[in-house]
Amino acid sequence: MEEGKATVRAVDRALDILLCFTEATELSMTDISVKAGLHKSTVHRLLLSLEHKGFVIRDGGTDKYRLGFRIWELSAQLSESDISSILLPEMERLRDEIGETISLYVRDGKERIRIQAVQSKQSVRRVAPIGARLPLYVGASSKILLAYASMEDRKAVLHDENWPVYMEREAFEQQLETIRLQGYATSIEEREAGAAAVAVPLFNRSNQLAASLSISGPANRLTMDKMREHARVLQETARKMGNMIRS
Structure with missing residues (x-):
């Protein structure tokens, strides 16, 4: 019985830690300890568990934590209350203008996750399921998320043991x-x-990379010339959407 109470208490405390991020995007362990009213040793232990499960991320080499992308994966099961729905109207507008599938991706370690998608209405189209995890070494969005990542994060992916042997790292870095x-x-x-x-x-709004916004479809419609043309429209939409994201 006592063990059960301790387990429930640990869950309560872990949730209290997550709730600390309702009014802040980044918090130190000291900030969390004060906000949650918990001893630092308890906060440290629970953050390790939350980080292991992907619910929080520690910014490399610092004492700052932010919410992890498991939150996005859970929010994919929600309707109007998930945060990515804020960006949905602009994505739908872009889909109607371009006619192709629009997707929003974020990086989670050495993978990317599709956190929002608006499907093309054309009979031949590319279907993009929300919540899908994909590798960071292929695809337009993967390259965006790596190109604008820190040098440390980029090297971690480029020198990962699972890097495909057929891909030349130097050529990829130049790309x-x-x-x-x-x-x-x-x-x-x-x-x-x-x-x-x-x-x-x-x-x-703080000029930090939040996501990758993409247009995808059949290669016979999305020729290189067409994609260059779409890129200008995509960049303008990304600027509008960026102003909707709190720093």
């Missing part, structure tokens, strides 16, 4: 630098036969 210069990334049949995509970075 990432080109993407940073031009402000968008493209891919043609990199991950799926017959599919193409163009993606741009989405920055929040």
